[in-house]
Amino acid sequence: MERSAIAPMPSLEIKRYTGIMDWLTTVDHKKIGLMYFWFTVTMGIVGGALAGLIRFQLATPGAVIETLQAAHLAGGPEPFSLFSNGGGIFGDQDRFNQMVTMHASVMIFFTIIPGFIAFMNYIVPLMVGARDMAFPKMNAFGFWLLIPSAMLMLSSFFVQGGAAASGWTTYPPLSILGHGTKPGQDMWVMGVHLAGVSSILAAINFIVTIASLKVMKWRDLPLFAWATLFVSIMALIATPVLAAAVTMVLLDRNFNTTFTIASQGGDPILYQHIFWFYSHPAVYIMILPGFGGISHVIAAFSRKRVFGYLGMVLATGSITALGFVVWAHHMFVVGMPTWMQYYFQVASLAIGVPTGIKVFSWLATMWGGTIRMTVSMMFACGFLCLFVLGGFGGLILALTAVDYTLNNTYFVVGHFHMVLVGGSVMLLFSMTYFWWPKMSGHFLSERLGKWVFWLMFIGVFIAFFAMHISGANGMARRIAVYYSDFRFSNYLTTVGYLMTFTSACLFFGDLIYSYRRPKITVDDPWQINDIQQSFEWATSCPPPVYNFAKVPPIPILEQIPSHDHKH
Amino acid sequence: MPRVMSLSLALILALLCAHGTAADGPSVVLPAPPSATSAAPESASARIDADVKLFNPDVYRLDDQGSPVFPGHSLFVEPVTEVARQVLSATWFSALVFLPFLILPQVLLLVIIFKFKDRGDGRAPATFLTHHKLEVIWTAIPFLAVLIVSIPTYYVLEFMDDPPKETKDLQVVTVTGKQFAWMYEYKRYYVDPNADEKVCLQSSLDPVNQLQEPLLLTKGRSVSFNLTSQDVTHAWWVPAFGVKKSAITGRFTNVWFTPDTLGVFKGQCVELCGDKHGNMIITTVVVERDEFERYMTLLRHRDDTVPVWNALQPPAGKTVPAGAVAKAVAAFLQKGDSPERQYALSYWMASNFSSIQRVPPPKGSSIAEVLGVAHPADDHLARDKQIDEVIRAKRKQVDELLPALAKSLAALPAAAATPILR
Amino acid sequence: MTALPTSNPAANGNRRRMNLFGILLALFALCMSSYFLIKFPDLYRLFCRAIGVQTNPNNAAVIAAPSKHSGRFIDVLFEGAKDASLPVHFYPDQPVVRLEIGTDATNVYHFKNVSDHAVSFRPVHQISPIAAARDFGLKLCFCFANQTIPAGETRDFPVIFTFGADLDERINTVTLRYTLFEISADAPLTEEQKRIQEGLLGPGAIVSPGAATHAPPAPAATPAAGGKP
Incomplete structure (x- = not known):
């Protein structure tokens, strides 16, 4: 090996802990990345279980208004129900709202966002040729903030009045109710604050790492690093705004301020504008890193380099920029001036253009390649299929006039699950199958992986397509009881959920089992790096503490070939 | 003194009626409401039943097996505006x-x-x-x-x-959301048009069964909604009308549409508003203009009919003293005994009985127990028939009282028409 | 360690100075814009009006415009709402007022305190459809101040209002709603009320002299009358 000729990094003089203390005190971006990963996987299972309770409620006859009524008329026992005001197994309908709120919060703040941060943490410094993040201690601090944050949120189930029950959007005045007696909402707000601080710290770290520790020029930066950069900029700008919004709720609840209380001159809509100013970019925070990662996966398994590098970077950049100016499409029905609604409609539709560029560029990347259908690649293809489908629903929803009908229905729920589970989660799986050998030094099972993929793909499709049908037929979101018109589509969704959750559990088991598989001894287990020339495949699996003996470990790839560049 | 006379007369009448020996006046067919268009002669109670079905649509029914009858068509998607x-x-x-x-x-x-799948043939990628x-x-x-x-x-x-194009005959409704009901205020329709304080007709939770009442709309007449909220943010949505607007405290949002198909259209609150958010349903009924006006007349007299209902349907575990119904009816008629008022009383009794079947009875009991029907719960057909009979008998009690009492009240001097019973 | 893209120390220093300057400039701009927004809230209101969001009931231009018969009539519906716990009974004298656009119209709200103690409340004005707000001028209203009614007493508060000629031609029905919220007797005015009060008392008063004279004692017009029992 070329590397062996060079002297290894001198060992550090600092006394290092071993075992559990090593993990608790580590500032190594790889170990922190792994901890992020395991945190995410655990939280994903928790969030999925919460979703399961919601799905079981909605699949039982106890949720159908007509069957409830029939029981009343006949004097028979109430039909089986998890959450019902007449005494459900798990509590009343308020408990159901808590499940809805916490499912969303856990999935957004503790699964998808940190899930991508896990890969960003592990892979980006490797990719840009850095030995660690720019601020390793801050990196560790950011991760360890997530633990109390998650503990605050999840433990709020056990306080008086239960967890927050006003939806993850926490619209006042609903979220103001119960102040002083139901601390769940306050705990939720504090949890979001901690998660937000963690997110901001990570964002600063990534921006500085990429800007100052990269060994290549900007125009040769790998796409995943670009996506990380854009996402970090987004998180840095948007997250403080979320903090401001939830702080308003906290102050209104506890300190007699009146930001959102109409009788005192406040305005509930103010909160909604501020909240969505964060939460729309948050949608992209939850998918853009995956967009970057998938470019590597698709290129690697097509044995090609990614198509239209410049277009990809520009598209990511314009999604970032546009993401900040479309927030009000979440709140078309609050009564805004016509032209303003129209502006938000056109701007939202316009996001479809750069997204389309990315989709077509991925297809063009695959075109003409020799495609190896590994599980990672299957997830990438599944992502393309489901994401385009979910995006189509998004285009329809962006039309203000149509949104007057579909806003806050299951169509919206179906749409964002299709792009978050069919999109972000599929991306996370794809990236995991791709980079897990690098991160852990062990392969995941390709054979089991095919089961994981097909179960998830079909499950996600069934579950969330059926949600679109429920919504188009008139089912409102966040309801614990519904009209019988939606029985069938709700059964379907629950069936789809079961498949998805089974698949996730299989995957979880495989992750744990993978440590018992033989250790990978080569740098480039997928045998792709002759074309990709990505730094992370030019070091051992997992990489040593110092990442590379020599930086850059391999020649820097010129992303835009010079003849093309002049053009 | 006319007051004392009328009081004693009414009391005697009431007692007589309560013992089933009501003065056998001619069976008065209730006059058709002002704008009735019925061609064929119908019996009064069939008319009332038809109106109850129209104005208080009951979508929850049981089939022979006791399972719920689900609506065959979706009440949601077909656009009607x-x-x-x-x-x-x-x-x-x-x-x-x-x-x-x-x-x-x-x-x-x-x-x-x-x-482009790799088939292992050594094809070089592009x-x-x-x-x-x-x-x-x-x-x-x-x-x-x-x-x-x-x-x-x-x-x-x-x-x-934009505001509705046809505004000549605009119906304005103020919709107020509250946890967990909608309050509809029919602007320009007053409880007492001659009073100093002109209170608009409202429907919200019905006063006896606490069920969400339907919103009545007129076919072909544009309706403009002013939405606001008393507590948290709600959103009013009926998919068939294609509109949805948030009801927000301190704000007045506006929406309009013109329903052009008769029928029942369902919807629900679509902004999370608390634990019973899912139960916050919306029922709208689109009717012809004359039917709408009739419903307004009925609403006008609704509050006065509550005591009669309370006499008919005592709270669980309590009994009503003999003659209470007749007394309540007499009191009702004291305030006015016009045919439309009598019709309103009969209508609301029928409507309340229709609603009571939708109210969850106290825990552990059933509608049959509430009505005192002793029949095994597994024989739905027989039980339902018996419930029906009980309800009909109770309604008849009121209906039979009406003409006789009205007649006797009419015979009193005009000064006696002041309310004397409470 | 790798070499930084720019290895010339002089160039680096220059760049750093420029960066610092840029950051300071941005901070300064941020502080100034916040200061101006707080100091001159009218800037914000101008912005709101420019983008078509009329949040306050008073359009000064409509109020200042001379009375002019336009021959076009609209119906104004009045309504009121309150907290269930507020022991005040109130209703509009006329539930519908027919008004010629360009001229003033008057309605009176009758209030009665049905409790045995003085009650203070804050009336909040709402108008629908919102498109009408831009051309609506409220010359006199009890919502300009917080109100207090002594125990058992009644009050009649006039509302004098007008519509500008620019009102959308398709609007022929407007609804005005007043919602009463219970407050403590010494609760401060809201920003909006303060602004209106300043306008009332200072030069360029919003209430036209004509309106003020033919209004009854006008308890709403001055904060003192409304504030003390």
Whole structure:
């Protein structure tokens, strides 16, 4: 090996802990990345279980208004129900709202966002040729903030009045109710604050790492690093705004301020504008890193380099920029001036253009390649299929006039699950199958992986397509009881959920089992790096503490070939 | 003194009626409401039943097996307003324009997977990195599609957001959301048009069963909604009308539409508003103009009928003293015994009995127990029949009292028509 | 360690100075814009009006415009709402007022305190459809101040209002709603009320002299009358 000729990094003089203390005190971006990963996987299972309770409620006859009524008329026992005001197994309908709120919060703040941060943490410094993040201690601090944050949120189930029950959007005045007696909402707000601080710290770290520790020029930066950069900029700008919004709720609840209380001159809509100013970019925070990662996966398994590098970077950049100016499409029905609604409609539709560029560029990347259908690649293809489908629903929803009908229905729920589970989660799986050998030094099972993929793909499709049908037929979101018109589509969704959750559990088991598989001894287990020339495949699996003996470990790839560049 | 006389007369009458020996006056067929259009002569109670079915649509019914009867058609999707129709066509139009962007990537993906799959034949992968013309095309065409869709949807949006075009006979309704009911205030329809304080007719939770009452709309008449909220943010939505607006404290949002099909249209609150958010349903009934006016007349007298209902349907575990019903009816008629008022009393009794079947009875009991029907719960047909009989008997009790009492009250001197019973 | 892209120390220093300058400039701009927004809230209101969001009931231009018969009539519906716990009974004298656009119209709200103690409340004005707000001028209203009614007493508060000629031609029905919220007797005015009060008392008063004279004692017009029992 070329590397062996060079002297290894001198060992550090600092006394290092071993075992559990090593993990608790580590500032190594790889170990922190792994901890992020395991945190995410655990939280994903928790969030999925919460979703399961919601799905079981909605699949039982106890949720159908007509069957409830029939029981009343006949004097028979109430039909089986998890959450019902007449005494459900798990509590009343308020408990159901808590499940809805916490499912969303856990999935957004503790699964998808940190899930991508896990890969960003592990892979980006490797990719840009850095030995660690720019601020390793801050990196560790950011991760360890997530633990109390998650503990605050999840433990709020056990306080008086239960967890927050006003939806993850926490619209006042609903979220103001119960102040002083139901601390769940306050705990939720504090949890979001901690998660937000963690997110901001990570964002600063990534921006500085990429800007100052990269060994290549900007125009040769790998796409995943670009996506990380854009996402970090987004998180840095948007997250403080979320903090401001939830702080308003906290102050209104506890300190007699009146930001959102109409009788005192406040305005509930103010909160909604501020909240969505964060939460729309948050949608992209939850998918853009995956967009970057998938470019590597698709290129690697097509044995090609990614198509239209410049277009990809520009598209990511314009999604970032546009993401900040479309927030009000979440709140078309609050009564805004016509032209303003129209502006938000056109701007939202316009996001479809750069997204389309990315989709077509991925297809063009695959075109003409020799495609190896590994599980990672299957997830990438599944992502393309489901994401385009979910995006189509998004285009329809962006039309203000149509949104007057579909806003806050299951169509919206179906749409964002299709792009978050069919999109972000599929991306996370794809990236995991791709980079897990690098991160852990062990392969995941390709054979089991095919089961994981097909179960998830079909499950996600069934579950969330059926949600679109429920919504188009008139089912409102966040309801614990519904009209019988939606029985069938709700059964379907629950069936789809079961498949998805089974698949996730299989995957979880495989992750744990993978440590018992033989250790990978080569740098480039997928045998792709002759074309990709990505730094992370030019070091051992997992990489040593110092990442590379020599930086850059391999020649820097010129992303835009010079003849093309002049053009 | 006329007061004392009328009091004692009414009391005697009431007691007589309570013992089933009501003065056998001629069986008065209730006069048809002002704008009745019925061609064939109907019996009064059939008329009332028809009105109850119309104004208080009961979608929850049991079949022979005791399982719920689900509506055969969706109460939700069929558009019944111009607004909803325009939205639907805008949806299909945009879906059609965007369809290629849904189909093309999927087809390409399939083609690519099958065409370029590595079959181990040593085929070398292509090496192209960009294709400027292609990239321009797939930027420009989606952009064009966005433009194409944006133009017609603007007109739909404008149509929805602007005030209604036909405003000659606009019906204005103030809709107030509260946890967990809607309050509809029919503007320009007053409880007492001659009073100093003109209170608009309202319907919300019905006063006896605490069930959400339907909103009545007129076919072909534009309705303008002013939405606001008393507590938290709600949103009013009936899919068939194609409109949805948030009801927000401290704000007055506005929406309009013109229903053009008769029928019942369901909806629900679509902004999370608390634990019973899912139960916050909306029922709208689109009726003809004369039926609407009739309902307004009925609403006008509704509050006065509550004591009669309370006499008929005592709270669980309590009994009503003999003659209470007759006394309550007499009191009702004291305040006015016009035919429309009598009709209103009969109607509300029937309507309340219809509603009571939708109210969850106290825990552990059933509607049959509440009504005192002793019949095994597993024989639904017989039980339902018996419930029906009990309800009919109770209604008859009121209906029979009405003409006789009205007649005797009419015979009293005018001064006696002041309310003397409470 | 790798070499930084720019290895010339002089160039680096220059760049750093420029960066610092840029950051300071941005901070300064941020502080100034916040200061101006707080100091001159009218800037914000101008912005709101420019984008078509009329949040306050008073359009000064409509109020200042001379009375002019336009021959076009609209119906104005009045309504009121309150907290269930507020022991005040109130209703509009006329539930519907027919008004010629360009001229003033008057309605009176009758209030009665049905409790045995003085009650203070804050009336909040709402108008629908919102498109009418831009051309609506409220010359006199009890919502300009917080109100207090002594135990058992009644009050009649006039509302004098007008519509500008620019009102959308398709609007022929407007609804005005007043919602009463219970407050403590010494609760401060809201920003909006303060602004209106300043306008009332200072030069360029919003209430036209004509309106003020033919109004009854006008308890709403001055904060003192409304504030003390």
